[in-house]
Amino acid sequence: xxxxxxxxxxxxxxxxxxxxxxxxxxxxxxxxxxxxxxxxxxxxxxxxxxxxxxxxxxxxxxxxxxxxxxxxxxxxxxxxxxxxxxx
Numbered sequence: 001x002x003x004x005x006x007x008x009x010x011x012x013x014x015x016x017x018x019x020x021x022x023x024x025x026x027x028x029x030x031x032x033x034x035x036x037x038x039x040x041x042x043x044x045x046x047x048x049x050x051x052x053x054x055x056x057x058x059x060x061x062x063x064x065x066x067x068x069x070x071x072x073x074x075x076x077x078x079x080x081x082x083x084x085x086x087x
Contacts, residue, residue, distance in 0.1 A: 029054075 050059040
């Protein structure tokens with residue numbers, strides 16, 4: 001599903017997305033995924049339609065790996081995203 005953006009906004013979003021995808025952190029995660037996927041394929045696993053879930057440390061279907069196993073993403077990583085209340 002694509003966003004309905006103006007040409008200018010679409011170009012800005014593409015630039016942001018590319019910068020995020022090429023960040024050091026994402027490159028490390030991508031390399032880690034490739035390493036695990038290659039090792040699993042070498043061991044004879046059929047990985048068609050599977051993604052690696054870093055939270056459960058195993059391969060899952062793409063559907064089950066999205067949205068926090070059906071619980072949604074609002075509560076996911078809540079410890080990292082809690083905002084302090086202003087007094």
